[in-house]
Amino acid sequence: MKRPTIADIARRAGVSKGAVSYALNGQPGVSEATRKRILAIAQEIGFNANSAARALSGARARAVGLTLCRPARILGIEPWFMGLISGFEAELGAQSYALTLQVVASPEQEVEVYRRWWGERRIDGVIVTDLRENDVRIPVLQQLQLPAVVLGGSGEAGGVTQIWSDDGGAITEAVRYLVALGHSRIARVSGVPDLLHTQVRTKAFDQVCASLGLGEALTVPADYTGEEGSRATRRLLIGGDRPTAIIYDNDVMAVAGLAVAQEMGLSVPGDLSIVAWDDSPLCSLVHPSLTALSRDVSGYGAQAARELLNAIDGKKVGNVKAQTAHLTPRGSTAPPRS
Amino acid sequence: MKRPTIADIARRAGVSKGAVSYALNGQPGVSEATRKRILAIAQEIGFNANSAARALSGARARAVGLTLCRPARILGIEPWFMGLISGFEAELGAQSYALTLQVVASPEQEVEVYRRWWGERRIDGVIVTDLRENDVRIPVLQQLQLPAVVLGGSGEAGGVTQIWSDDGGAITEAVRYLVALGHSRIARVSGVPDLLHTQVRTKAFDQVCASLGLGEALTVPADYTGEEGSRATRRLLIGGDRPTAIIYDNDVMAVAGLAVAQEMGLSVPGDLSIVAWDDSPLCSLVHPSLTALSRDVSGYGAQAARELLNAIDGKKVGNVKAQTAHLTPRGSTAPPRS
DNA sequence: CTGAAAGCGCTTACAG
DNA sequence: CTGAAAGCGCTTACAG
Structure with a gap:
């Protein structure tokens, strides 16, 4: 039950491993006919590129990180994070990026996680929530040059993309x-x-x-x-x-x-x-x-993920304003009883 | 800002890369003095082993996967999954395993995610929730030989560790x-x-x-x-x-x-x-x-993670009975008004 | 106890 | 358009 590699495909297609790589990644360097043949073989044998090998050859880890900094008892019940996560995934899944999660107890521990993840090249970027005044995480992100998107503040995180709402x-x-x-x-x-x-x-x-x-x-x-x-x-x-x-x-x-x-x-x-x-x-x-x-929390998450993928690609970084929350009147508000 | 590698450590310590690897991983093959020196250098320069390189050399990906198969609107509000996730993390974090998450829409899509993750060698095992009758996921897990722990049923998943409660x-x-x-x-x-x-x-x-x-x-x-x-x-x-x-x-x-x-x-x-x-x-x-x-949902999650790490290590696989839920009387129950 | 070397599975210049 | 080869950063037999 050995998992197939590009060498297997190359052998079956009668081409080099390089050609297989080009074909699989949509790069020029192979004829259309060869590409078709290679893709068909890959499909047939259920090939998935080894993510470690890919990451090691300078490509991306194709994963982004998210830390959750809340006591466990609130994490489970507050819909906010899960809404955000759904949104991330909608965007990340489309680009087949994985989401790596870690529960932390403090911003300091969060910083440690970022250092480790980045050092390990386990992720290509992070989504940072709960921005604070003089946030300890911002200088670390800058120092590490770790691509990041920060939610929940504006103007305090020089060089890091921010998403905020009014x-x-x-x-x-x-x-x-x-x-x-x-x-x-x-x-x-x-x-x-x-x-x-x-x-x-x-x-x-x-x-x-x-x-x-x-x-x-x-x-x-x-x-x-x-x-x-x-x-x-x-x-x-x-x-x-x-x-x-x-x-x-x-x-x-x-x-x-x-x-x-x-x-x-x-x-x-x-x-x-x-x-x-x-x-x-x-x-x-x-x-x-x-x-x-x-507000559309998962839309907000999707937007954040999109910006993060841009930042990872080295594209423009900036301040993004998300939708402003609007009032949805329901049964809990009425004129005060006089 | 190049991230340090074992070669950097080897150079500074005046030893081979192999020796550094042994020292870092607690393997025999280096003297205690050398190991100490190497660890000190690693600490000093903030070394973290590249997870891709590690995974590629036959070691583990040091990540496990979890799919969430619920409509987004229920995911956020049902505390169950987050409780479970907290529990996983308590155990995984201790062993510095990462948790990779994916939201899916159906068991069929879940199977696709498993195939891809495993094919990519992105994860070493998965935690499977919501076991069904004649679950389509079980034969795939067996076919892939993907280490797994199944929650929520007993006796239906031959060869896969199961955790269930009464x-x-x-x-x-x-x-x-x-x-x-x-x-x-x-x-x-x-x-x-x-x-x-x-x-x-x-x-x-x-x-x-x-x-x-x-x-x-x-x-x-x-x-x-x-x-x-x-x-x-x-x-x-x-x-x-x-x-x-x-x-x-x-x-x-x-x-x-x-x-x-x-x-x-x-x-x-x-x-x-x-x-x-x-x-x-x-x-x-x-x-x-x-x-x-x-019941202690995060304890249940921690137990599941522990079993999965065992399964990944090729250790015993079996049926594990978790704590039975017990009644906690509160204000919503009383004798019926006659 | 230690060093030199092969190899994991990709990507990507570099020649043909 | 295609092939052969180097290299990413580790781990791990294999010699000394």
Whole structure:
């Protein structure tokens, strides 16, 4: 059950290994007739080029890397990463690139993984998520000259392609919508404050609240888990002057917030309106279904993969703006009960 | 910025490349002093062995493959796969094996991916989930002699290591618990009927219902998505003699079922008790939190990875029984309101 | 214990 | 258009 090599094909076709390689890779150097014959033989014997040999001869590893830096308990439940992964694959699969995955515990460990992967030539590039302020990963990517695409920030990663979306615009839309419904006490439960996109959202939230005269904009920081989402929600709801609407930075925390409200005997949306960021099937799973800021996560992933393949090919590197999230109203928002 | 090779180390250490290889791989053939010196140099210059060269010289690819065969919309939300992946990684990372991922649409496409990966020598083995009756993947694994571990069935995959758990026992426990609470009309919303473990569960459910004199056991088949979970639940609840308890084959459908009950004005657990299979953070996220059949999914994944590494090393292959899921009572189950 | 050499399966200049 | 050959960076028998 020895796996066939180009030598086997060459022998059967009566040509050299070089010719087989040219034929298989669509390079000039073989006649059309020979190419056809070679391809037919390859097909017939089920030939797949040994990826190691290919990578070793200077070609690509034909794989890209992704690290997942979240505690296991949140990884499984937050639809975001899987949506992203589906998107990557749609693009990578088409070019028969493989996706190599690694769960890590911190940005520092992530850096180690990048060094190792790149040193091993195991991957041709990486997709970097959760950009932070003064991110330790950026200088390493530059030092290694490792092709990369960074998601979630803009302008902080010199020389590395970035993809970002207008989160400030999206949150502004959400607040305006709630205000139009009649809300004036609007709070927010945010994701990890170190993340650049959290900061962008917080700033925009502050600004729109101020410009609409809503008084101090209250953001309670959390970490995307249900536990912290519940805790933050309780903290907001037990106060005297409790908010009539809460915007959550992810779907998981929004669902947890809904459960807390129900547990406290508050009706949603009667007593409390809820908006979730990053719409996902989870938002439609609960009752009432959650109004959400939607965007095409797997489209975003596909776009990221496309940019990464460009970067690997040494093509242009730059700042790419993705679609802005838009509001999808569902059952969790309504005018506040007066 | 050329990445260092063993030749660089050999030059600096004043030894042959062979000696460097032996030292790095803990093989006999170099003195302890030389080994120390070589390792120090490797460390200093940040050496990582080129994985392609390694794989090409007959060694392992040091990667294993996993395909995900679910529609994108369910992949992101079902915690099961990510839990499994965390578990794999805990084990694979320790041995510095990489995990290669691919989303596929069908078992047939999965087979193609296996053929390609193996042909390319891109992976050393695969983890196979969702075993079916007369699964098309099994004969291919055997034909390719591709090391594999199969999850979710027992006894159907000659020559391939299998990991399974006693799902029949678990569902029996759940039914007995509900009966003890006073329920007699218990229904079930199952996962995809083709899957072997679904069949095991259905059979056990039928048996325990019969043995407890509950009359005909009603199982409505679904596909793990929230949509089908809702549909199945509605079908069960609009009937005249509606069940007082429903057992769901995954957490997502259980949450969807809860939403349907709430939407129909039924109280959970007053009018309807709900049991979810495969406990996950999702079950604790909603209100009331869901009683569930729990097991250590990432432990299961780690066990699978360990068996696969054994299989790759040519070690014993066999049937491994994993932990049986146990009941974790929460707020969604109670005696039926009479 | 150590060195020189072959070989893994490709790709790619370099001659014909 | 085609063939023969070098080389990618390792591992591993095979001599010393």
